[in-house]
Amino acid sequence: MVSKKQERAMSKESILNAIRKVKPEKVELPEIPDFHRESSGTLADFIKTVEGVGSKVVLEKELKDINQAVQNLFPAATIIASPLEKVQSTIDLKKIQSPHELEKVDVAVLKAQLGVAENGALWLSEQDLGIRVLPFITQHLIILLDSTTLVNTMHEAYQKIRIDEAGFGLFIAGPSKTADIEQSLVIGAQGARSLTIFIKPSESN
């Protein structure tokens, strides 16, 4: 009798062999050209895009103190979670045993590694999240972005990041949303209900 394990190995071999038998003649892998565009206006583009998908933008020069800003935005928040030292968290993420303990988080404050002007996406990886589920389970999300990290397109973004630098990484491009009921856009589906981006302008601004 063949064991399940052997059967699996057989499936692997049979699939690969089937492919080898019928796969098309070799096609060359195309080069991705440099789509780099004029970088002027990048920050303006970025802000336009993210506001277009329902995120809020706050320029950091307008806020003196980050904790005060969080407080002003969400005065009713009782549980604030952040892996960032400068943010006053009400819970210590290092002491969390199970992701379920984050069930009641009101606001999470995170920092993105980079932002993409063409679509407003922000890259964060596991170490930027503290706990993987945090940006989803929280009711509201604040992400800090240094505008010097902005790139124009996804091509540039994938050149800069390493998608496997941690076990998990993601692009976030707005608050969670759905249009599954008659195509009406509703913000706040299963993930965070709002996204606010605190932008630190580059020195020259």
Add this chain to the structure above:
Amino acid sequence: MSQHAQKAAEFITNQERMKWHDESLWFVRTKRDKATHGIPEWEQLRELGSQIKNHTLSNLDQYLEEFEKNALQNGVQVHWAANAAEHNRIVHEILARQEVQRIVKSKSMLTEECGLNEFLTEKGIEVVDTDLGERIIQLREEPPSHIVMPAIHLKKEEIGELFHQKLNTEKGASDPKYLTESARQHLREKFLSAQAALTGVNFAIAETGGVVVCTNEGNADMGVHLCPVQIHSMGIEKVLPKAEHLGVFTRLLARSATGQPITIFTSHYHRPKPEGEMHIIIVDNGRTAQLGREDFRNSLKCIRCGACMNTCPIYRRSGGHSYGYTVPGPIGSILTPGIDLKKYSDLPFASTLCGSCSDVCPVKINIHEQLYRWRQIISEEGHLPSSKKQGMRIAARVLSKSTTYKFGGKMARWALRAFPRFFIYNRLNVWGKNRELPEAPKQSFQEWYQKNRKEP
């Protein structure tokens, strides 16, 4: 009447609803157009997408092996399934080992194709679909009618009534905001009490051994990060060589699907969470057979954006359920005959061959040409739906003689102008159903050309 024609006929009996359905999808199509017009290199991106996929298919065995090797190194458990039954069995074994009683799922057309929900339910495991549209149709116990917008065929009042019965919302309430909020509360509870999460896969990266999942709701991640066990089911065609190729596909996917610049969440999973388990199941289920069909293999390039459905004049007016398969619309109509030629022999005819699907496809699949090719095969093998046979016979005779063709054309143009509408839209002419014919020109192109051609 063929199956599709019959179901489509039912769909169009409610004219108002059909018009609404048609317009909802056309709205999505126009959003797609707007989004693509903002990208000067759009056509170049489509060509790149197409070529990267062609290249990958021509080395599919190597990329899958490379993918497996790297995934194993990342601490992921990799499984191979030759068919749907094996896929379902593997999922069940993983769940049984951890004594999982409830599993949360995000959108996966592959598991629909495999009938996983029914299989697990029979084994006593509770399966909860967590994409809002999917949850709606799961509660209604019906299949999705669209691959990106599973509940696009439903009115908010129907969803309101459904939620009233199943989720205890207020009677008569149909505000999408209110209904979405109720679903959010309901699903939170499910996420927090599930022990395993399963997702589909948009892209798998050979170079890094990880998978990428795109959602707007954040439901895939809520499940994956809360549950100790995460499972990702993927067809063999989902693999891409390198991370840099994601740059091309993330730019194409959401713009084509809904007109968004990118999905809200683009999640890259590479290693299990601390003390968690991560599984990837690589599934064939007929895909290697499709790879072997030279005329049809490039249907495997599909990234499931749904653009071909939104643009299709037949899909928009007949609804996804009329196709009788998980993936409806133009792409479904070229995938299904490869699965069961006889059963789905009418689907390649559910098209006007206008070519709009091929025009919008982000990976340049020649969908309408493949539809035509399937028609030829179906007719050669004698599976032609009977309603098509008579017309085809006449067409064959007419088209084989150029004089009858020209005369026939003249007659038709004259008839279009001379006869009242009733004559064309009578019940004997099935083609006239829900089609408005263009005004007939007085001259054929040939006549016009003859008259206007300047002598050299």
